[in-house]
Amino acid sequence: xxxxxxxxxxxxxxxxxxxxxxxxxxxxxxxxxxxxxxxxxxxxxxxxxxxxxxxxxxxxxxxxxxxxxxxxxxxxxxxxxxxxxxxxxxxxxxxxxxxxxxxxxxxxxxxxx
Amino acid sequence: xxxxxxxxxxxxxxxxxxxxxxxxxxxxxxxxxxxxxxxxxxxxxxxxxxxxxxxxxxxxxxxxxxxxxxxxxxxxxxxxxxxxxxxxxxxxxxxxxxxxxxxxxxxxxxxxxxxxxxxxxxxxxxxxxxxxxxxxxxxxxxxxxxxxxxxxxxxxxxxxxxxxxxxxxxxxxxxxxxxxxxxxxxxxxxxxxxxxxxxxxxxxxxxxxxxxxxxxxxxxxxxxxxxxxxxxxxxxxxxxxxxxxxxxxxxxxxxxxxxxxxxxxxxxxxxxxxxxxxxxxxxxxxxxxxxxxxxxxxxxxxxxxxxxxxxxxxxxxxxxxxxxxxxxxxxxxxxxxxxxxxxxxxxxxxxxxxxxxxxxxxxxxxxxxxxxxxxxxxxxxxxxxxxxxxxxxxxxxxxxxxxxxxxxxxxxxxxxxxxxxxxxxxxxxxxxxxxxxxxxxxxxxxxxxxxxxxxxxxxxxxxxxxxxxxxxxxxxxxxxxxx
Numbered sequence: 116x117x118x119x120x121x122x123x124x125x126x127x128x129x130x131x132x133x134x135x136x137x138x139x140x141x142x143x144x145x146x147x148x149x150x151x152x153x154x155x156x157x158x159x160x161x162x163x164x165x166x167x168x169x170x171x172x173x174x175x176x177x178x179x180x181x182x183x184x185x186x187x188x189x190x191x192x193x194x195x196x197x198x199x200x201x202x203x204x205x206x207x208x209x210x211x212x213x214x215x216x217x218x219x220x221x222x223x224x225x226x227x228x
Numbered sequence: 229x230x231x232x233x234x235x236x237x238x239x240x241x242x243x244x245x246x247x248x249x250x251x252x253x254x255x256x257x258x259x260x261x262x263x264x265x266x267x268x269x270x271x272x273x274x275x276x277x278x279x280x281x282x283x284x285x286x287x288x289x290x291x292x293x294x295x296x297x298x299x300x301x302x303x304x305x306x307x308x309x310x311x312x313x314x315x316x317x318x319x320x321x322x323x324x325x326x327x328x329x330x331x332x333x334x335x336x337x338x339x340x341x342x343x344x345x346x347x348x349x350x351x352x353x354x355x356x357x358x359x360x361x362x363x364x365x366x367x368x369x370x371x372x373x374x375x376x377x378x379x380x381x382x383x384x385x386x387x388x389x390x391x392x393x394x395x396x397x398x399x400x401x402x403x404x405x406x407x408x409x410x411x412x413x414x415x416x417x418x419x420x421x422x423x424x425x426x427x428x429x430x431x432x433x434x435x436x437x438x439x440x441x442x443x444x445x446x447x448x449x450x451x452x453x454x455x456x457x458x459x460x461x462x463x464x465x466x467x468x469x470x471x472x473x474x475x476x477x478x479x480x481x482x483x484x485x486x487x488x489x490x491x492x493x494x495x496x497x498x499x500x501x502x503x504x505x506x507x508x509x510x511x512x513x514x515x516x517x518x519x520x521x522x523x524x525x526x527x528x529x530x531x532x533x534x535x536x537x538x539x540x541x542x543x544x545x546x547x548x549x550x551x552x553x554x555x556x557x558x559x560x561x562x563x564x565x566x567x568x569x570x571x572x573x574x575x576x577x578x579x580x581x582x583x584x585x586x587x588x589x590x591x592x593x594x595x596x597x598x599x600x601x602x603x604x605x606x607x608x609x610x611x612x613x614x615x616x617x618x619x620x621x622x623x624x625x626x627x628x629x630x631x632x633x634x635x636x637x638x639x640x641x642x643x644x645x646x647x648x649x650x651x652x653x654x655x656x657x658x659x660x661x662x663x664x665x666x667x668x669x670x671x672x673x674x675x676x677x678x679x680x681x682x683x684x685x686x687x688x689x690x691x692x693x694x695x696x697x698x699x700x701x702x703x704x705x706x707x708x709x710x711x
Contacts, residue, residue, distance in 0.1 A: 136584065143542060143587040144549070145580055146568035154577070159585055161643050166531040166589075169601050172608070179603030180610060184433065184659030185465055185684045188420040193462035207326045213556035220551050225563045 131160040230445040231392035232298055239286070239297045246286075246297035250279035250341050253299035256390040256711045257343060263709050264388060266365050266381040268304050269312050270344040275299070278341050294453055296339035301385045301394040304345040305352055306437065307426035308332050311342070315428050316350045316360040316378075319574030320554045329426020330458045331395065331437050338453040346381030346394060350576045351545065352402050352430045354378050355648040358639050359578040367410060368707035369674050373632040376406030379440070383410040386440040389711035393450050394440045399431045400533055401627075401652025403438035404664035408627035408677025411666045411703060413694060414440050415447050418684050419659035420465035422451070423458035431540040432463075434533075434656040444665065444694035448472035451687060467685055475688030480696040481515030483689070485680075486620030488523045491651070497630040503668035503676040504626050510701050511624070511693075521616040521623060525608045526654055530646055532609065533653040535589050535602035541579075542586025548574060581642060610658045617683040622693055625651045627664040627677035655681050663690040666703045675703065 133156045140147045147155070183189035209215040214222070238244045257270045282297050302308055305315040307325035309332075314320045328336070335342070349359040357364040357380035365380035367373040368388040375384045379396025383406035386394050396403040398416035407414025416438045427437055437454065441447040455469045487508060492501055512518050550556035550570035557569035575583070589598035616623055628648060638645040655662035660681055667678040678697075682690050 131588075135588075139584045139588050139591070142591060143583050144546070144564070144567045144571055145575070145583065146572035147580065148572075151577070151580070155581060155584065158581065158642050159588070162534060162585060162646075163588070165643055166535055166598065166602075169528060169531050169535075169605055170597075172525075172528065172605055174601065174604035174608070177604040177607050179600055180606040180657075181603055183463065183465075184419040187467045187684070188463060188465035188659075191420075191457070191464070191466040195459055203326055208552075210326070211323055211553035213550060213554070222551055223560050223563050223566045 131156055131163060230443045232295065232446045232449045235298055235392065236292060236296050240292055246279040246282040246341060247276065249297055250275050250299055250343065253343050253391055257385070260388055260390060260709060260711070263371060264366050264368060264384050265363050266346055266384040266388070266390070267301070267344045268314060268316070268347050268362055268381070271311050271342070274310055275341055275343045282339060282341065293337070293339035294449060295335060298340050298393065299343050299391050300335060300340045301344055301346050301382055301391045302332065302342055303348050303379050303382050303394070303396045305348060305397055305428040306332065306395055307428070308342055308345065311345050313345070313428065314362070315352070316348045316362060317574065317576070317579070318361045318555060319548045319570070323554050325426070327426065330423035330460055331454045332426065334454050335450070343391065346379070346385055348381055349378035350579050351428070351541070352378040352397055352399055353541070353578050353582055355401070355405060355645055356633070356638065358635065359576055361576055364635065367632045368709040369411060370632065370672070371709065373634050373674070374409065376409035376628070376632065378402040380406045382440050383407055383412060383414065386410070386412045386442060387707050388709055392441060393446050396438050396440055397427055398436055398438045398656065399434045400537060400656050401649045403440065404652050404662055404677070404679060405628050405649065407440055407664040409632040409675065411675030411707065412440050412442055413444050413447050413663065413665055414438060415451065415663040415687065415690065416655060416661060417451060417455065417687055418661045420463050421661070421685070421687065422454050423461040423464050425458055425460035429544040431537040432544060433540060434537060444663070444691050444698055445473060445476050448476045448691040470688045472688050472691055476691040476695045478692050479515070480693055482517065483622070483693065484517045484519050484620040485511055485693070486519050486521035486616050486623040488521050488526065488623065488625065491523065491526060491625050495629055495647070495650070496626060499670045500626050500628070500630060500676050504624070504678055507667040507678045507697065507701070508624060510697065514696055514700055519620050521620055523612045523616060523623070523654070525605060525612050528605050529609060529654045529657060530650055532602045532605045532657060533649070534585070534646055535598050536606065536657070538582045538586035539590050539599050540586070542583045542590065545579065545583055578642070606657050609654055613654070613658045613660060613681070613683070621682065621689055622686070623681045625679045625681070627651055627679040631670045631672065631674035631676055651679055660684055661687050661690055663694050665694045665697055667697070667701065669703070669705050673705070
């Protein structure tokens with residue numbers, strides 16, 4: 116599990132191989148076919164090469180644009196009183212579930228995969 | 229002519245009924261859907277029931293709400309209770325959300341009648357509608373061409389005259405670009421202007437619900453109702469909502485329009501350039517002052533966008549795992565297999581591509597090189613606009629580099645498809661509002677759009693500029709497929 120969280124390729128500027136695509140797919144919980152792997156590798160490599168043009172820009176001393184996008188949004192109080200509010204309830208929440216059982220979401224076995 | 233006042237005034241006079249208006253919108257939607265594929269669901273029963281209630285409530289004495297009896301179509305990634313929300317994806321399919329988006333609650337309170345849910349690129353990812361799991365929408369001006377994306381169904385429904393107004397969502401241009409390609413008005417409000425509660429998340433720092441209409445004044449009337457703080461969305465800002473309709477009608481004399489000449493060069497279709505140059509002259513003749521501005525980092529916007537949007541999407545779309553709602557792959561022996569097969573069978577290729585790209589740019593060892601770098605360049609793009617708006621009230625650009633292209637033209641080259649968003653993604657990155665306005669017809673008979681971008685909370689000014697242009701330079705053409 117821990118191994119899956121780190122990609123083997125260390126150099127950000129290296130091209131992306133089909134093996135990398137398989138690793139990324141595993142991280143993203145996607146099962147992909149051989150055809151998809153062959154299609155995605157050059158496409159994602161192309162896009163990554165394209166976005167690497169950002170490396171040419173000097174961003175020293177520039178703050179990243181994280182969080183609220185407008186000063187007014189940033190200032191808006193976003194907490195609310197801690198009061199009990201009605202919720203969907205179990206019946207409605209379980210209605211769209213693919214496999215509901217006795218008030219729960221049932222899933223295939225977790226261990227041994 | 230603005231359609232909302234026409235309808236609401238006719239209703240107030242007793243000259244027609246909400247039932248009649250809704251019936252004709254439903255008939256048009258049903259009749260044209262074989263050709264356009266604009267709707268994924270047309271909900272005749274719910275719409276007629278609602279219209280009947282509106283007629284019953286009208287007692288002839290009390291004032292009617294702002295959108296009384298107005299038929300409206302909603303993109304299929306915005307939650308409407310009792311209707312589907314597939315997001316154009318097999319993974320959600322006929323999923324029906326148990327609550328209304330805040331924007332929908334506000335439209336309903338204002339008397340709107342929802343006639344159905346419109347087709348879109350899967351999870352709003354695409355610029356051509358070719359990524360919908362349920363087949364693409366056709367452009368009403370030429371059914372061999374794309375309507376734009378991702379809100380192509382809403383754009384086509386308004387262009388074809390099925391509904392006077394429709395909602396879309398805009399993460400990188402998904403309202404403005406299809407508006408341009410279908411010859412209608414489309415606005416993306418300031419980030420935090422309209423609640424995202426009940427809008428299925430794609431890129432949470434970029435997403436905004438937007439409006440399509442044939443006339444800017446009608447889009448203003450809809451935004452008027454939807455805008456404002458919502459405790460369900462902590463990113464909505466506590467900023468007063470001005471009278472947009474009043475703003476729309478003001479004279480534009482003396483307003484300063486910025487033009488970034490560098491954006492009108494390479495890669496721009498000559499006919500689009502010509503139409504935009506003519507529009508600049510039309511604005512000058514209307515009394516606007518044209519000033520030169522520089523947006524030096526705009527050329528990096530696509531690179532920044534496809535890092536940030538895919539990173540946010542890879543995180544947001546992790547929720548589709550076959551457990552709580554939507555599709556689940558059958559017979560998986562264990563939980564992890566179930567997740568992977570569900571997502572393999574449920575997602576289309578573009579969604580997978582973006583999830584993987586986002587996973588890649590966020591993965592250990594890459595975060596600083598891609599995601600953090602992109603967020604820093606995003607700051608530079610915001611600063612460019614802040615500087616530009618110190619010398620002008622709005623910046624004018626083309627909306628899209630070309631008119632509508634043919635189906636299949638860019639489907640094998642994702643990067644070429646992404647470059648279609650070059651003029652629109654900047655507004656989402658900077659959080660500022662943008663509007664697309666029809667500004668001419670190409671030699672192939674296809675509409676061309678201009679885009680106006682303004683500072684935070686300047687929707688009123690954008691409506692005013694759009695309305696003045698539409699009054700002076702109305703689009704004297706009609707799509708091939710229309711009511």
